[in-house]
Amino acid sequence: MKKTFHFPLITIFLLLSFILASCAPAGPATLTVMTHDSFAISEDIVTAFEQENNVDVVFLASGDTGTMLNKAVLAKDAPLADVMFGVDNTFLSRALEADIFDAYQSPALSDVPSEFVLDSSYRALPVDYGDVCINYDKKYFEENNLAVPASFEDLAKPEYNGLLVVQNPATSSPGLAFMLATRAYFGDSFLDYWQNLKDNGVVVVDSWETAYYTNFSASSGQGPQPMVVSYASSPAAEVFFASEPLSESPTASIVASGMCFRQIEFVGILKNGQNRDLAEKFVDFMLGKQFQEDMPLNMFVYPVNQSAQLPEVFVQHARIADQPASITFADIAANRDTWIEAWNEAMK
Numbered sequence: 001m002k003k004t005f006h007f008p009l010i011t012i013f014l015l016l017s018f019i020l021a022s023c024a025p026a027g028p029a030t031l032t033v034m035t036h037d038s039f040a041i042s043e044d045i046v047t048a049f050e051q052e053n054n055v056d057v058v059f060l061a062s063g064d065t066g067t068m069l070n071k072a073v074l075a076k077d078a079p080l081a082d083v084m085f086g087v088d089n090t091f092l093s094r095a096l097e098a099d100i101f102d103a104y105q106s107p108a109l110s111d112v113p114s115e116f117v118l119d120s121s122y123r124a125l126p127v128d129y130g131d132v133c134i135n136y137d138k139k140y141f142e143e144n145n146l147a148v149p150a151s152f153e154d155l156a157k158p159e160y161n162g163l164l165v166v167q168n169p170a171t172s173s174p175g176l177a178f179m180l181a182t183r184a185y186f187g188d189s190f191l192d193y194w195q196n197l198k199d200n201g202v203v204v205v206d207s208w209e210t211a212y213y214t215n216f217s218a219s220s221g222q223g224p225q226p227m228v229v230s231y232a233s234s235p236a237a238e239v240f241f242a243s244e245p246l247s248e249s250p251t252a253s254i255v256a257s258g259m260c261f262r263q264i265e266f267v268g269i270l271k272n273g274q275n276r277d278l279a280e281k282f283v284d285f286m287l288g289k290q291f292q293e294d295m296p297l298n299m300f301v302y303p304v305n306q307s308a309q310l311p312e313v314f315v316q317h318a319r320i321a322d323q324p325a326s327i328t329f330a331d332i333a334a335n336r337d338t339w340i341e342a343w344n345e346a347m348k
Contacts, residue, residue: 031278034060034081034270036068040298041291049285055278065091065173072270073098082273083282085127089264090176092124093333101268104280108287111305116264118329124266127286128301131232131321132177133253133260134164137218140226149227150256152185155197162201165215165225170340171206177261178229179343180332184325185258191346198347218251232260233300236318240297249317260321265301 028050039059046057060081062068069091072084076098087095095101101123109117109125116126134149141148149155155164167175183190203225205211212230215223218238235249253260267286269279285291292303296314303310310318 028054028056029275029278030056030058031083031275031282032058032060032081033282034062034068034072034084036065036086037061037063038299039086042294042298045291045294048290049282053278053281055275057282069095069098072100076100077272079270079272081270082275082279083267084270085265085267085286087124087266087268088173089118089262089266089329090173090180090332090336092118092266092329093336095266095268096121096123097333100270102271102273102276104269104283106280106284106287108284108305111289111307112287113304113306116304118264119266124268125283125287126264126304127267128292128295128299128304129262129264130301131253131255131260131262131319131324132174132181132229133232133255133319133321134178135216135218135228135230135232135234135251135253137216137226138250138252140217148252149254152182152193152259155202155227156193156200158200160200160227162203163225164197164227165203165205165211165223166229167208167211168204168206169343172208172211173263174208174229174231176336176340177263179339180327181259181261181325183339184261184327191342194343194346204347231300232320233296233302233314233318236296236313236316237300239317240313253319255319255321257321257323258325260324262321262324262326264304 039061050057062071065086065088068084069087071080096119103122104125105122106125112126116129136148146159149160154160166178169176169179182193186193203215205215208230211228213219214221215225216228217223217226232253232255235251235253238249238251239246267283269276269283273279287305289305289308292305292308295301295303297311302320
């Protein structure tokens with residue numbers, strides 16, 4: 001009698017355990033976002049998205065923009081992430097030609113001016129922008145009673161011999177942006193201009209970090225060059241990160257007509273990803289006001305969402321060019337490698 005009485009109790013217990021386990025809430029999903037190494041955003045902003053959507057967001061830092069894009073193209077059939085952020089307009093054509101993104105027309109684009117939407121098929125959506133310009137050390141020019149250059153032509157004059165450091169366009173996206181600005185300004189004769197800069201002692205390094213933090217005289221490296229290719233928002237960063245409060249930035253940007261190149265960065269949903277719904281929500285999140293207002297003091301770029309408010313340090317110390325250099329991404333796609341190769345040959 002005992003055995004026949006206990007068997008159904010055990011069966012009922014196991015059945016209840018199975019039912020309870022089936023009713024338990026599922027754990028959070030994982031959404032992987034591939035980024036370049038300069039990506040940064042406030043942790044509480046990401047946490048709010050995770051809690052709202054029951055998801056763990058993992059950021060996959062993948063080198064600079066070119067390196068990240070190459071990794072995404074090579075892994076196209078088995079993507080390393082669900083979303084990729086950071087392809088800019090100098091590399092956009094390569095991403096679209098490789099067909100690594102699925103189209104997604106986010107409703108958040110209604111707050112984004114059409115000038116930033118370069119891909120009409122909505123495979124790559126704009127997130128931020130900034131101008132690459134020459135930055136200068138204000139103290140150096142004041143102490144040496146030297147006028148700040150007002151044009152590309154000025155930079156090749158003898159009084160500025162050896163005072164400019166730039167990045168190699170083959171290894172640095174700011175370097176490529178600056179080279180494109182000269183290409184837009186001088187047309188087919190842009191290499192003649194670079195020969196003039198070379199004769200005038202321009203210094204070329206491989207990365208923005210080396211140029212800004214080692215060579216530039218107004219940065220931590222206290223280097224020998226008082227002019228560097230950087231961003232027109234860099235003066236705001238100098239104030240924001242200063243160890244002592246500053247009312248004025250020690251640096252400024254030359255934003256004369258045609259001397260800056262406007263970079264626009266994009267996000268896209270990678271094809272063959274596993275979390276399409278969450279990927280769409282994350283793209284909406286990146287274009288939303290909360291994320292857009294958090295970007296300026298993390299990545300020192302401008303939001304594309306026109307309803308986003310800028311922090312005061314940006315309003316006071318960052319600049320944007322009224323007339324940045326313009327080359328279509330289709331033209332960049334057709335000529336980028338040829339121009340870089342020719343530049344390398346000219347600068348040997």
